[in-house]
Amino acid sequence: MKATFFGLYAILLALSLSLCHAKSYENYKVYQVSPEKEDDLRVLIPWTEREGVDFWDTSAEPRIMVSPVGQQEFEDFLQLSKLPYTVVIENVEETVERERQEQREYWAKREITPRHTDDFQHFWSYDEINAYLRRVAQDSPEYVTLLNLGQSFEEREILGVRITAPGNDAQRPIIYVDATIHAREWAAPMVAVYLIHELAEHTNDHLSVLTNVVWIIQPLVNPDGYVFTSAEDGDRFWRKTRTINENTECLGVDANRNYDHYWANGNSASFCSLTYSGTAPFSVVESRIVRDIVLANQDRMKLYVSTHSYGQLFMYPFSSHNNVFPENFRFQHEAGDVFAEALYNVHQTQYRVGNGAGILGISSGTSKDWTYSGPGIPLSYTLELPGGGSNGFDLPATAIEGVITETFAGLRAIAEFVVDRYYPLSDA
Numbered sequence: 191m192k193a194t195f196f197g198l199y200a201i202l203l204a205l206s207l208s209l210c211h212a213k214s215y216e217n218y219k220v221y222q223v224s225p226e227k228e229d230d231l232r233v234l235i236p237w238t239e240r241e242g243v244d245f246w247d248t249s250a251e252p253r254i255m256v257s258p259v260g261q262q263e264f265e266d267f268l269q270l271s272k273l274p275y276t277v278v279i280e281n282v283e284e285t286v287e288r289e290r291q292e293q294r295e296y297w298a299k300r301e302i303t304p305r306h307t308d309d310f311q312h313f314w315s316y317d318e319i320n321a322y323l324r325r326v327a328q329d330s331p332e333y334v335t336l337l338n339l340g341q342s343f344e345e346r347e348i349l350g351v352r353i354t355a356p357g358n359d360a361q362r363p364i365i366y367v368d369a370t371i372h373a374r375e376w377a378a379p380m381v382a383v384y385l386i387h388e389l390a391e392h393t394n395d396h397l398s399v400l401t402n403v404v405w406i407i408q409p410l411v412n413p414d415g416y417v418f419t420s421a422e423d424g425d426r427f428w429r430k431t432r433t434i435n436e437n438t439e440c441l442g443v444d445a446n447r448n449y450d451h452y453w454a455n456g457n458s459a460s461f462c463s464l465t466y467s468g469t470a471p472f473s474v475v476e477s478r479i480v481r482d483i484v485l486a487n488q489d490r491m492k493l494y495v496s497t498h499s500y501g502q503l504f505m506y507p508f509s510s511h512n513n514v515f516p517e518n519f520r521f522q523h524e525a526g527d528v529f530a531e532a533l534y535n536v537h538q539t540q541y542r543v544g545n546g547a548g549i550l551g552i553s554s555g556t557s558k559d560w561t562y563s564g565p566g567i568p569l570s571y572t573l574e575l576p577g578g579g580s581n582g583f584d585l586p587a588t589a590i591e592g593v594i595t596e597t598f599a600g601l602r603a604i605a606e607f608v609v610d611r612y613y614p615l616s617d618a
Contacts, residue, residue: 213425215286217258220279223268224251233271237264239463244427246583247501248551253577255282255427278580285582286426292587310384310591313376313584316346316417319383319409323349326390332356333400334390340479342414343433348479350408353389355400363612364490365605368408368480369497371446371557372429373415376584377499377575377593382409384594385601399605402613404490406483412445412476427583431474435461443468446496447553448477449560452510467555480557488565492608493525495601496557499584500577501550502541504529504600507562507570509546510554516562519545525569525607532603536596539576546572569608573597 225231228250237243242257243264256264268275279285296312314322327336337350354362367385369378386407389396399405410416414432418424430442440462447453450471460466472478484491506522508514516522526543534540542549546556562570576593578584585593 212421212423213427215255215282215426218255218282219258219261219277220246220253220255220282221264221268221275222251222253222278223273223275225273230271230273233273237267238465239460241462244464247577248553249501249549253278255279279582282582285578289426289582289584289586296587310380310387310594312587313380313590314383315420316410316413319379320347320349322383323351323386323409326386327351330390330393333393334386337406337408339408339483340475342412343431343475344414346413346417348408348410348413348476350406350483351386351390353386353400353405353407354403355393355397357401359404361613362402362404362490363492363608364404364406364487365493365495365608366406366408366483366487366491367495367497367601368411368557370409370413370416371411371476371480371496372444372498373412373419373431374427374429374583375499375575376416376419377590378497379409379416380590381497381573381575381594381597382407384598388598388602396602399602399609402609403605405605406487408480408483411480415442429464430466431476433468433474435466435469438462440466442466443474445474445477446498446557447555448472448474449481449555449557451508451556451559451563452554455510455554465553471555477557481560484561484565484567488567491565491567492612493569493571493604494558494561494567495571495573495604497573497575499575501574502539502576503549503572503574504541504543505546505549505558505572505574506543507545507559509550509552509556509572510559512547512552514547515545518568522569522571525604526571528607529600529604533596533600536599537592539593539596541600550574569604 238245242260244255246253327334333353335352337352339348339350342348369382412431415428418428419426430444432441433443438461444465447465447467453471454467472481504526507516530541530543558570558572561567576585
């Protein structure tokens with residue numbers, strides 16, 4: 191009887207999985223619009239609210255994914271508006287399937303053990319990331335403390351780590367790096383995990399930024415969304431949380447529009463919008479967890495970096511308004527240049543440094559605007575990593591190592607800048 195039961199269970203499980211399909215992006219196209227002047231892009235603003243239209247970025251030459259149903263209308267509009275464009279991806283589903291195939295091939299050739307995940311040749315899963323955080327905390331307790339930060343909307347554990355050298359750290363400045371507030375940005379958690387890897391497993395190489403800094407690193411702000419992007423029945427380009435919104439079938443909140451700095455100012459009120467900002471500031475648990483970490487450490491926190499992809503940008507406040515700069519913008523720009531120069535020296539990758547509205551566009555309720563204007567964190571940034579170009583939204587897995595190593599160099603350099611300004615090196 192037991193064998194019969196398990197045989198029936200296996201059949202039902204297989205049948206249920208066969209009925210689960212990830213959202214298809216068959217024949218979706220990605221357009222790159224290249225206007226003569228940035229102001230010409232204003233005519234595209236209404237398209238940000240159109241169903242089947244997804245602005246992958248809002249740069250001076252934005253890439254915009256459009257469903258098959260809307261492509262002819264979109265192309266006609268671009269031509270009528272005299273906006274030059276190119277089709278950079280003819281079929282988005284092919285890029286998604288190529289990404290899946292890379293992951294499958296990786297796992298097929300790799301010997302899987304639960305205590306060996308740190309090879310950085312694939313995009314790590316939620317379970318891999320959490321297992322790694324637990325392992326480094328267990329293996330290096332003198333440097334690493336595991337932080338159980340709470341639970342997501344779908345009751346997933348949200349973990350982070352605190353890393354610093356042994357000794358009295360009560361006066362050391364705090365640096366907080368988070369990642370993956372936007373679920374589809376798979377490169378972001380890889381940067382955070384590699385930062386942990388270097389600081390926790392190569393301590394002798396980084397003593398200057400361990401003896402004189404307390405690091406708080408949170409690889410997954412939005413684990414529910416992150417899991418959904420690779421789920422059998424998921425959506426690779428899911429951006430928001432998985433919060434249930436009342437009186438609508440549309441799920442999720444853009445947690446990086448949910449902070450208390452000009453919240454909902456110009457953001458969409460539509461539940462279905464990719465940038466829906468929620469019912470109130472900090473209405474989702476994911477942004478509240480970040481808020482609580484910052485507020486608990488605001489007296490000593492000197493640097494906050496929220497890691498995203500893509501754009502090769504290092505942005506300080508403000509994103510909420512054009513031509514509005516923080517009082518210390520020269521200081522923030524100086525520190526940003528330190529980051530960008532150190533990163534460039536690794537693989538000659540160029541980043542733009544500037545205020546958010548000026549180099550990416552207006553968006554309100556963002557984490558970096560709030561951390562600077564509210565708790566007063568003097569160096570507050572959004573880091574936008576390189577994208578995938580014609581290969582898709584994110585960089586291919588083969589490019590992960592190059593990006594994470596150069597980004598680590600930038601983060602270490604700006605940490606040394608923090609030490610120099612806030613906690614001069616001791617003789618030790």
